[in-house]
Amino acid sequence: MMNGLPYLKAGEGPPLIVLLFTPRATNPTGVARWSTMRMIRPFAERFTVYVVNRPPGLPPTTTMAELAAVYAQAIKATFDGPVNILGVSTGGSIAQQLAADHPALVGRLVLGGTACTLGPVGRQAQRAYMDRARRGRRPSPALATVVTESAIGRRLLAGLLWLSDSGGGDHTDAVTVLNAEDGFDLRGRLRDIQAATLLIQGGKDLVYPLESAGQTVEGIPGARLVVYPGRGHSGTFTDKRFAPDALTFLTAGRP
Template identity: 70%
Template sequence: MSLPPLAVLLFTPRAGEITGSARWSAMRMLRPFADRFDVRLVNRPAGLPVTIAMPELAAVYAERFAAAFAGPVPVLAISTGGAIALQLAADHPKLLDRLVLGGTAATLGPPGRRAQRAYIERALAGRRPSPALADIVTPSPLGRRLLRPLLWLSDGASGDRADAVAVLHAEDGFDLRARLGEITAPTLLIHGAEDVVYSLELARQTAEGIPGARLVVYEGRGHSATFTDRRFARDALAFLHEPG
């Protein structure tokens, strides 16, 4: 018997099919979901304009959903992928029947916006951009100093960063707070209390704005630690399998 599909939206620096180490890392995190769902990583195509806005980006994803799925599907969306999923749920509600969001909200918080703008500036200047994200990965000054060289190495020596710039530019201008009431898909938000990319207050505002949405908070967890927490898959799967 075939498993039902689960569309997954993540941020990856490269557009197109997610392959290699990026796919391995994503599927390792999603392993608990693969026992119950046909997990499908949905990603943007290459070559989008670097000035694309979130509604336009969501329209691109809507085309991908329509081509990949026969009807509405549950969606698991994390961080930047969650921002895209929120816009998708507001603009194209017939494509989703249930939505789980991890570490995201209806707009970026100031630290997240600063880090992503620094990433964009470095990328456009031809520099490896990922060290700019160290400030939102750990609050420890020592941890940031140790992390920056590792992030620098993770970028690789070459490559076009335009695809990453495009999606982060869209996220930079994203603010769906005035339209949250239009989202009809049952929604669960899972958030770390120490998240600085999307603050807990913004997550609360988002949950309060979506009719019937629920918010689960992991105390002591930052942005990335929310998704690797053992409770994340358990809580998400319980919601995805609720009747109705």
């Protein structure tokens, strides 16, 4: 535990905090763990990577600022000085809030597939996810709309996502985080982010549209935007360019 937060650790070097969205407030297992470790493997060659999760049982009314404060406490208790942060998707929303509210804790900031607020398609999908979870239905099929614009593709994917929820379980913690992101809008606070920032975005991201990503970068002083044309939301972080682009930025000025 990192000040009460579950985390996975890999590699050697200066710390790199990775913030992701996971359905449950615990370290991923099985295929999810394999996928997570595969994503961070290139970063572990240059950094000690900490994939830090949220604590279970947060109040359902938790805001993004309150969630960011939880991570800020863990960083203060664990590390001396600022740390680099990689925030992906909803984890990127948390990372932005953290950097705005606690600027002294963040060195360099890499954001992937995120923006200063959800787009309309992403917001609708997440609200549908929360509604299904609250009614005791398998929630993941609601996310099919943010992966593809094809009606046939959405139906097929919804079926696969329905199967992915076959293990059942409590989705309360996931709903808490998504509800916090539903109220997340940092457009008036972007100038408070002092960290050197890189945002990597897919040109066809339906969750956080490219227009919102551009607005995010325009608001953060000195921020840079890299766009992968034709890439959707999840395709951004699985793109073979993602890790090299992020690492080039994170290691700038280092021997």
